[in-house]
Amino acid sequence: MAISDDFLTRNYARQPVEFVRGDGATLWDADGHEYLDLQTGLAVNSVGHCHPAVVAAIREQATQLIHVGNLFYTDPMVRLAERLASVSGLGEGTRVFFTNSGTEAIEAALKCARKRRRAGKIISVHRGFHGRTYGALSATPQESKQAPFAPLVPGFEAVEPTVDAITAAVDSDTAALVLEPVQGESGVYVLDADVLRAARAACDAHGAALIFDEIQCGLGRTGDLWAWQDSGVVPDAVTVAKALSGGLPIGALIAGPAMADVFEPGDHGSTFAGGPVQCAAGLAVLDVVTDTGLLARVRTAGERMTARLADIPAVREVRGRGFMQAIELDGVDAMALVGRGLQEQRLVLNATSPSTLRLLPPLVITDAQLDDALTRLETLLS
The missing domain is CATH 3.90.1150.10 (Aspartate Aminotransferase, domain 1)
Known part of the structure; x- marks a missing residue:
C-alpha cells in the first residue's frame, strides 16, 4: 500500500517509512530494510516488538474471550489488578482502576483526588507532561500544547520543580500534586530526590494527594521497576500505561490506601478498559519487567x-x-x-x-545491538 496522508488527519509529523514487522529491538519496513529501534513506540515496546510471551498470551486469550465490559469479572483483569497492587509498593489496601491510555489514567487520578479532598487545586511542575485530554492537558504546563485549546480546566497551577516552589504552593486548598519522577516528554529530566521528599512532606502537611506519573518512566525503564524507588519517596497513587501490555492500549491508576476507596459505583468508568486481552498481555509483560x-x-x-x-x-x-x-x-x-x-x-x-x-x-536489547x-x-x- 502506498504511503499517503489523503485520509489521515494532519496532526502527526510522520516519517515516510511503512513498518511491517518487528522482533525485539529490530524493525523491518515494507521494502525489507532492517532498523534498530531506540524509540520503542514512545516507550511502549519496552519488552521489544512481538515478545513471544506477550504474543502467546494475546493469542490464547483472544481465542477464549475478547470483551464483556466492566459490569462483570474476568480472570485476566482481576489477576493483573492483584499483580499491579502487589508490585506497586504503595502498601496494603491498594486498588487499581483500569483505563485505555496514560492520559485517561491521569484523568482518573485527578477526579479521584478532587473527590477525596473536596478541594479544587491541582499542582503540577514545569517541564511536566501528563496527556492531551482537557484535565491532563491542564496539568501540562507547556504553552505550545495548551494555547490552541484554551480556555482550559480551572483550578490548575504550575510551579518550578524545586523544593522551595513546591513547599510554598501546596496548601489547604490543594487536592493533589502530580509530577513525573523522570520527566520524559520534555527531554528526560530526573527530578532530585530532595524535590520528591519535599513534595511528600508538603502533601502530608496539608492532606493533599501525591501522584506520581510513571506512564513513561515506570515498569523498569530506569533500571528500577518504578522510577520513584530510587528516592525512597512513596506516593499516594501511581499512573501507568505505555509499556504495560506490550503494545495494546491500556493504562491504570494504582491507588494506594489513601485513595483506594474514593471511587464509588457510578463515579467513573470506561467501556473498553481492563479488557481480558490487554490484561492477559499485561500479565506477560509484568513477568518480564519484574525480573531482577x-x-x-x-x-x-x-x-x-x-x-x-x-x-x-x-x-x-x-x-x-x-x-x-x-x-x-x-x-x-x-x-x-x-x-x-x-x-x-x-x-x-x-x-x-x-x-x-x-x-x-x-x-x-542485546549488548551487541546496543553497541x-x-x-x-x-x-x-x-
Whole structure:
C-alpha cells in the first residue's frame, strides 16, 4: 500500500517509512530494510516488538474471550489488578482502576483526588507532561500544547520543580500534586530526590494527594521497576500505561490506601478498559519487567550507554537513567537528525526539541545491538 496522508488527519509529523514487522529491538519496513529501534513506540515496546510471551498470551486469550465490559469479572483483569497492587509498593489496601491510555489514567487520578479532598487545586511542575485530554492537558504546563485549546480546566497551577516552589504552593486548598519522577516528554529530566521528599512532606502537611506519573518512566525503564524507588519517596497513587501490555492500549491508576476507596459505583468508568486481552498481555509483560536480573542489566547497560554518549563530540549533555536517556546536541538539528537516522543509518530515533534527542531502547536489547545502535548514532553525529 502506498504511503499517503489523503485520509489521515494532519496532526502527526510522520516519517515516510511503512513498518511491517518487528522482533525485539529490530524493525523491518515494507521494502525489507532492517532498523534498530531506540524509540520503542514512545516507550511502549519496552519488552521489544512481538515478545513471544506477550504474543502467546494475546493469542490464547483472544481465542477464549475478547470483551464483556466492566459490569462483570474476568480472570485476566482481576489477576493483573492483584499483580499491579502487589508490585506497586504503595502498601496494603491498594486498588487499581483500569483505563485505555496514560492520559485517561491521569484523568482518573485527578477526579479521584478532587473527590477525596473536596478541594479544587491541582499542582503540577514545569517541564511536566501528563496527556492531551482537557484535565491532563491542564496539568501540562507547556504553552505550545495548551494555547490552541484554551480556555482550559480551572483550578490548575504550575510551579518550578524545586523544593522551595513546591513547599510554598501546596496548601489547604490543594487536592493533589502530580509530577513525573523522570520527566520524559520534555527531554528526560530526573527530578532530585530532595524535590520528591519535599513534595511528600508538603502533601502530608496539608492532606493533599501525591501522584506520581510513571506512564513513561515506570515498569523498569530506569533500571528500577518504578522510577520513584530510587528516592525512597512513596506516593499516594501511581499512573501507568505505555509499556504495560506490550503494545495494546491500556493504562491504570494504582491507588494506594489513601485513595483506594474514593471511587464509588457510578463515579467513573470506561467501556473498553481492563479488557481480558490487554490484561492477559499485561500479565506477560509484568513477568518480564519484574525480573531482577533484567532490571540490574538495564542499570549497568544504561551506565555504559551514558559513558559512550558523553564521548561523542557533538553531545554537550547527557541526561537520564537506565534506558531512559536524552542527549543535548551542540550545533545539530535534532529534528532533522531523526529523518537522517532512518535513511542513512536505519536507526529509529526521537527528538523532543530542536536540540534534544531522546533514546528509549527496549529493555531486552542485546549488548551487541546496543553497541551497534550507538556506533550508528556516533557515525550520524560525526
